Amino acid sequence: MNKYEVVIIGSGPGGYIAAIRAAQLGYKVAIVEREDNLGGVCLNWGCIPTKALLKSAQLYKKILSASSFGIKITGDVEVDIQSIVAHSRDAVAKLSCGVSMLMKKNGVKVYEGCARIAGKGEVHVDNDGVKSALSAKHIILATGGRPRIATNLDTKLLWSSKDAMLPETLPKSLLIIGSGAIGIEFASFYSTLGSKVTIVEMQDRILPLEDRDISLSMHEILKNQGVDIFTACSVMDLVQSASSITAQIVNSGTKDTVTSSFERVICAIGILPNSGNLGLEDTKVQLDKGGFIITDGMCQTSEPGIYAIGDVAGPPCLAHKASHEAVICVEGIAKKDGRISTAPSTLHKNNIPSCIYSIPQIASVGLTEDAAKAQGLEIKVGISRASCNGKAIASGESEGFVKVILCSKTGELLGAHMLGSEVTEMINGYIVGRQLEATDLDIAHTIFPHPTLSEMMHSAILSAWKEPLDS
Structure with missing residues (x-):
């Protein structure tokens, strides 16, 4: 029996972050991964490769419009899809190697194979017939999810x-x-x-x-x-x-x-949780109707000593939600074990941003306008359009807008929604504002640099007041 204090099943953005944080707090940690590379779906087949692919597409689109910027291109502009794919896989390889190095740096033991809970505080790992038995007081399930398929059609098409x-x-x-x-x-x-x-x-x-x-x-x-x-x-x-x-x-x-x-x-x-074949049927761990593992605000399941984070613990199925849950989970464990004195705050799901890296990009946090109205809230809505923003016009990216939903009584930022160039970077400003409980007045009194796309965040607040300065 290989003895550890924390065993983590799954090495995605929830699992490997949990491993690092646990090691930082002095725990003896092991992590189990069934795939060939560390990093989970996000790094290997999700967040990272798609961003590399979309960057190539974005660059292609820019090149096609180069003449509007005074740049003449002679000859045909060709798409080499195999080179585009190779670029994306190269990015994945570099980052996966980086996760492996982080495990070594933090003294985390990596086991390859399929893991299954085999009793109280015990995990069995099977790597193509090579079996290992691990024990730990704390077991964290970070097994992620998989695409939902609605057809049995078996074809490469x-x-x-x-x-x-x-x-x-x-x-x-x-x-x-x-x-x-x-x-x-x-x-x-x-x-x-x-x-x-x-x-x-x-x-x-x-x-x-x-x-x-x-x-x-x-x-x-x-x-x-x-x-x-x-x-x-x-x-x-x-x-x-x-x-x-x-x-x-x-x-x-x-x-x-x-x-x-x-x-x-x-x-x-949609996404289905990877909650099967983990040995949960012999525990008190409960699943919801969709197969997601039910947890409390500290990621604890109904079985003492077993925790769940990330996609397997329910939506929203986002990498940054998984990573944040990883820290909450491990620090909660450390607080119970007396290793730290301050307990982490629970996850605030309304403050989890959504980012879509389409062309143009989409980003949001908090309530939509329809959701706010459905809750009976008195709201003010403001919109600042990229077509009125100097940086957007100069950059040839005047498509999109920033929209805010404010509480009419308190000025609370209930929700923010963006469409346009680099809005996945801009949304962070509103996320921090919500975390710090900033009001519309706080944002309006903040100096935004000029010329920047972020000025739309300021203008949207003024628009909600019916006092826009740019339109």
Whole structure:
């Protein structure tokens, strides 16, 4: 039996951060990973490679518009999809190596293989028949999630998100089922590089979790890029041929049907938790109806000594949520063990930002306008458009806006929603504001540098007051 104080199952942004923090607090730590590389889906097949791919697409789009900046390009501008993929995999390799180095630096023992809880404080690891037994007072489950697939069609023409990051050639036509963050990012990537993209969404608008103004604006942007969008529709049937998949798209209201063929299909309809095959059936750990592990505010499950963080512990399924939960979880353990004196605060889900790296980008935090109204809150809404921002115009990126929802009585920033260039960087300002409970007056009295895109954050507040200075 290999004895540790903390054993972590899964090495994604929740798992490896938990390992580092536990080691920093003096624990003897082991981490178990079943895949070939550390870093989880985020690093290997999610956040990082998609950002590299989208950067290539963004650069291609910029080059095509170079003449508007006075730059003449002679000859054809070609897309080398295999080189684009190679660039993304190179970024992944560097960062995965970095995680391995962090484990060594912090004295974390790494076990390869599939882990299973085998009793109180005991974990068994099976690495292709080579078995190890680990013991620990604290076991943290950070096993992540996997894409939800709605069809049993077994074909290379039906892509998983992983397949969509490794195209050998650009498909001439692509159907994307689902329009959340993953679907919209792939729609941006492939449509920018020249594929004919079609999106099918069951809800009445794309990006149904985002603010309505964001959804409607992004709909128009994608439509103007040549993307076909079917909302309030479902894909009722997929039929495979040698070189294509024929889809039957049905409107849920009118029952009108459109039948089209596509070279490739991506299913992007959500995440399922990796909560199976962990030995949880022999514990008191409880799962919700979706299979996610139920935890309290400190990531503790209903089984003492077993914790869960990240995607497996429920939505929102975001890397930064997992990393933050990792710190909360480990510091909570350390507080109970008497290693630190101050307990961490619990996770504030309303302060978790959402970032979509489409072209243009989308970012948000807090309540949407519809959600605020549904709660009966008295609100003020302000919008600052990029078309009125000096930096955006000078940079040729005047598409988008910043929108704020304020409490009419207190000035509290209830929600912020952004569409445009680099808004995934800008949203941090509002996140800090919400964390520090800043009011609209605090933000309005803050000096924003000029010329910057961030000035829209200031202007949106003034717009909510009906006192804009830029429009």
